[in-house]
Amino acid sequence: MHHTGREGRLAAALVEAADTLTETFDTADYLRRLSDHCVELLAARAAGVMxxxxxxxxxxAGSSRREEMALDLLAAQQGGGPCLESYGSGRAVPPVSIDVAHAAARWPEFTERALRHGIVSTFAVPVRRRETLLGALNVFVPALPNGGPDGGGSELMVAQALADAVGLGLQNHRAYAQHRSLAGQLQEALSSRVRIEQAKGMLAERWGTGTDEAFVVLRGYARRNRLPLDRVARAVIERSLDDTELTGP
Known part of the structure; x- marks a missing residue:
C-alpha cells in the first residue's frame, strides 16, 4: 500500500505514542514529542497539551518549537480557553478565528495573548481513553485552515488520532507503573518474610531452641526498640546485633 509522506509520519507518530511501557518514561518529554508531531504534521506554529x-x-507541555509561547498560551487558559472547553465537553473545538473570538469576548485573556503572539486560529481536541478524559491537545496555527472557519476537518482528524493514541499511551503507562509498584511491594514482602525465617533459624540453631522461641525474642527486641521486624532480622543475619543486646530486658 502506498503512503504519502504525511501518512508515513503520522503512522510513525502513532507508534511512538503507544510506546510507553518503559521504566525511563517521562511524561513531560512524552507530551513535548506529541506536540512536536502536531507542529510538523499540521503545519502549525506551535502546539501544547494540558x-x-x-x-x-x-x-x-509545549512543542519544542516556540515552547515558551505554547506554554504561555496554555497558562492563559485558567479562566477559559480551547483546552478547558474541549475537556469539559469531551469533543473537539473546531478551528476558531482569534480575531472573532476576541471581538466576542470569548476567552478574553487567552485571545489577548494569542493576538500578541501573532496566532490567527486555534483548535483543540480532547485527550482521552475511552470514557476517561485526561486533558486536551491545543494547536496554534498562523492562518485559518482551507481559507475559512469551516475548514480544518482533516487537521482535526489528525490531531484527534494523535490525542487518542496519547490517551492510550498514558493510561497504559499508568497501569504499567501500578503493576510494577505492586510487584515490587510483593517481592519486598516475600524477601522480608524470608529474612525473618532465616534469622529465626540462625538463632534457634545458635541457642539450641525452637524457631518459635527465637521469633518471640526477635519480636520482643523489635517492639522494645520500635524497629521493623525485618530490620532486626537483617541485623541478626549480618551479625551486627549480638545475643546480649537481643535478649536484654
Missing amino acids: LIDGGEAVSL
Whole structure:
C-alpha cells in the first residue's frame, strides 16, 4: 500500500505514542514529542497539551518549537480557553478565528495573548481513553485552515488520532507503573518474610531452641526498640546485633 509522506509520519507518530511501557518514561518529554508531531504534521506554529484533573490543569507541555509561547498560551487558559472547553465537553473545538473570538469576548485573556503572539486560529481536541478524559491537545496555527472557519476537518482528524493514541499511551503507562509498584511491594514482602525465617533459624540453631522461641525474642527486641521486624532480622543475619543486646530486658 502506498503512503504519502504525511501518512508515513503520522503512522510513525502513532507508534511512538503507544510506546510507553518503559521504566525511563517521562511524561513531560512524552507530551513535548506529541506536540512536536502536531507542529510538523499540521503545519502549525506551535502546539501544547494540558493534562487536567478535577477541572484543574495539573501539567502543561509545549512543542519544542516556540515552547515558551505554547506554554504561555496554555497558562492563559485558567479562566477559559480551547483546552478547558474541549475537556469539559469531551469533543473537539473546531478551528476558531482569534480575531472573532476576541471581538466576542470569548476567552478574553487567552485571545489577548494569542493576538500578541501573532496566532490567527486555534483548535483543540480532547485527550482521552475511552470514557476517561485526561486533558486536551491545543494547536496554534498562523492562518485559518482551507481559507475559512469551516475548514480544518482533516487537521482535526489528525490531531484527534494523535490525542487518542496519547490517551492510550498514558493510561497504559499508568497501569504499567501500578503493576510494577505492586510487584515490587510483593517481592519486598516475600524477601522480608524470608529474612525473618532465616534469622529465626540462625538463632534457634545458635541457642539450641525452637524457631518459635527465637521469633518471640526477635519480636520482643523489635517492639522494645520500635524497629521493623525485618530490620532486626537483617541485623541478626549480618551479625551486627549480638545475643546480649537481643535478649536484654
